[in-house]
Amino acid sequence: MPLFPNYHRAPVTFVSAKNATWFDDQNQAYSDLSSGIGVYNVGANNPKVVAALTKQAEKIWHVPNLYLNPLQEQVAEKLGGDSYTAYFANSGAESNEAAIKLARLATGKSTIISFSNSFHGRTYAAMAATGQDSIHAGLPMLAGFEYAVFNDINSVKTLLTDDIAAIMLELVQGEGGVIPAEPEFVKALVKLAHDNNILILIDEVQTGMGRTGTKFAFEHYNFEPDIFTSAKGLANGIPVGAMLAKNVLAPALAYGTHGSTFGGNPLVMASANVTLDVLDNLLPELQTKITILWQKLAEFNHLNVVTDVRGLGMMAGIALTIPVNEVVSDLLNEQIIVLSAGQNTLRLLPPLTIPTEQLLESLDKIKKYLSEK
Structure with a gap:
């Protein structure tokens, strides 16, 4: 055993990334709504x-x-x-x-x-x-x-x-x-x-x-x-x-x-x-994207498996009645990277630089997945 078993690692190997898109070793593209657990705030491999x-x-x-x-x-x-x-x-x-x-x-x-x-x-x-x-x-x-x-x-x-x-x-x-x-x-x-x-x-x-x-x-x-x-x-x-x-x-x-x-x-x-x-150049324009994010997330309140949607800015939690770890795993299979948190909460931390179109498309896929549960 080369590594300690203190992590549960998903069976995927990421080899490159650009802004809010990660690529695995099979050249499959994934939409990143995690920022590497809140790290890539200005996007992966930001050129500057x-x-x-x-x-x-x-x-x-x-x-x-x-x-x-x-x-x-x-x-x-x-x-x-x-x-x-x-x-x-x-x-x-x-x-x-x-x-x-x-x-x-x-x-x-x-x-x-x-x-x-x-x-x-x-x-x-x-x-x-x-x-x-x-x-x-x-x-x-x-x-x-x-x-x-x-x-x-x-x-x-x-x-x-x-x-x-x-x-x-x-x-x-x-x-x-x-x-x-x-x-x-x-x-x-x-x-x-x-x-x-x-x-x-x-x-x-x-x-x-x-x-x-x-x-x-x-x-x-x-x-x-x-x-x-x-x-x-x-x-x-x-x-x-x-x-x-x-x-x-x-x-x-x-x-x-x-x-x-x-x-x-x-x-x-x-x-x-x-x-x-x-970041200083990004912040003045960020509020528009935040407004769009929360307008879309408001739609999740009507889903049967959702009990609460909460957060602040580009930091959102969707409380679920179904096992969140299964949701994270299933969405990864759909090429969407998300996180879990707390008591059965789906956590979203998209890069602040994620294109609005990509953000909305990813949220629509998550909403569709949850609506079928």
Whole structure:
């Protein structure tokens, strides 16, 4: 057995991709409504990203964080402007680990409140922050995490003590079933945190980089988090993560407190740098496509096997009464790539650059398939 059995892999080998179309080793074309689990936000093999990667690869791939790296400063500025300080890692889980560490160092407190049904990663602290028993199964969990009920402010209040460092939140629970935070809940949560000198830590690993229609989901809720994390679409498929914090918190992550050999190397920063430029040009026109997406998805509410359609921007969940894993498998056989999430939810994360005609054609095929169940 060459590989551990920790993944269930579909029997297909993809060998190339262009924007929202993937090709297997039999030259069959598939319509991608997954973005590689929310990674190809500006489309697979985006030519501008390819050009930036190629150009940087011909110069130098890796420089450790023992030396200056101006590309990191450029990307940091594009992510957080003048208000935030950045740390670069290799993944969303690593970024969340850094955020948890920073919250504790900056406040001198140890407890993090997160939420039931959340997902923050599979490294140890990120896993402990995740509010899902299935993720914790068979393993001892780190201390210092409490779990409130998502969208229930009273459940948060019951957990308050003098030892709360931060409240950690996804504004749309992605792996948990594509469940958006209610605006009034977020407003009350932010006020509660500010009144009690608790940091607000937003996990934007899946919701960031334009996925919800704005660069980051917190823009929909009209507040600025104390700390937020990014990954997945940040470099459009090249492994990178980022943790950003308000400048006043920066001294807490002092010399020697944290680090990464590969984090923010020139190759990934070159990709992230141009991906952010592409995204900035894309966002002003994205709302039209989002409107079309949700007009089409509204038709799914009438299907017998659909109990709910929810989400935000280009992030949609279709709750089903039939086994979602069978749906994902059957649609793959129909050359449509989709995802599952939460309790029997079909998850759609199409590239933001998917042609509208391709998006609608794919949704019509999914609707037809579900209507026959």
